């Protein structure tokens with residue numbers, strides 16, 4: 316069954332036009348057998364992930380990889396893969412990789428008609444907000460996010476009533492509905508700059524309380540925090556990180572700002588997924604522990620030599636809903652289409668644009 320999803324339109328006041336399933340032609344279903352031809356056609360792609368995937372697993376992935384890359388051409392589609400996608404997606408079928416905002420901006424600039432989001436729903440909405448004329452698909456509409464789910468547009472309106480005149484900053488890990496209600500967006504890289512650009516002695520930050528605590532420790536601006544958290548990063552503890560340090564002498568510990576404050580404080584570096592990858596590429600530590608979602612270490616390890624990756628493995632169950640078979644179905648059957656009310660998308664886009672304008 317194909318269906319349109321519109322988490323941003325809970326009132327159902329806006330109706331999508333003709334669905335993607337009707338706008339795009341039906342394509343024949345590609346063969347998914349493991350054959351010598353498939354092996355030869357995908358050998359160069361397996362080389363990219365050979366360090367992190369045993370050869371015995373490749374015959375299960377390769378037919379999908381070949382078929383997906385052919386379907387992309389037939390649909391004039393691009394696949395965006397967040398840094399937390401598994402290596403066979405990230406290295407073998409993705410056209411663009413990165414964090415959610417990087418991906419949305421790259422997709423908007425591409426000439427593709429169709430965007431397939433290898434990531435979670437708020438990311439697909441951000442892509443739709445920045446590419447309203449393109450068809451955006453998410454291979455599993457249930458791929459959510461504990462941060463994005465922690466706050467609604469009604470919650471933001473209630474905050475405005477409670478704190479009149481206090482600017483509200485939303486982390487990009489929010490729904491389009493929330494982005495439309497706030498004053499400006501931020502990422503984990505630019506949050507401090509955004510907070511200090513507002514010229515206010517108080518700022519409300521939603522939804523991540525740990526990112527808000529991190530900002531409060533770095534600025535004189537009084538930060539009023541929402542209570543959301545990433546269910547993956549909040550599980551890391553200072554004790555766990557200390558024990559990794561004791562067991563792996565010389566290890567450089569790099570944490571994502573969505574981790575609890577005490578984890579960030581005992582780390583050697585904290586930054587966005589893009590900043591973490593940049594740290595490994597430029598500093599080339601002999602041993603590193605990335606305190607973030609598990610697949611990112613695999614993706615960086617696949618392309619890095621001379622660095623040992625210590626792996627505390629916390630998977631994001633939402634990111635792992637995106638698989639090669641679901642991407643295959645998404646491109647073949649043009650589902651699940653992500654729809655955002657155009658008026659709401661315009662307001663959400665303005666919050667993102669204000670952030671981009673701050674620089």
Ligand code: SF4
Nearest residue numbers: 460461545546547631
């Ligand atoms: S890793 Fe955390 S922030 Fe990212 S999608 Fe999963 S729950 Fe959301």
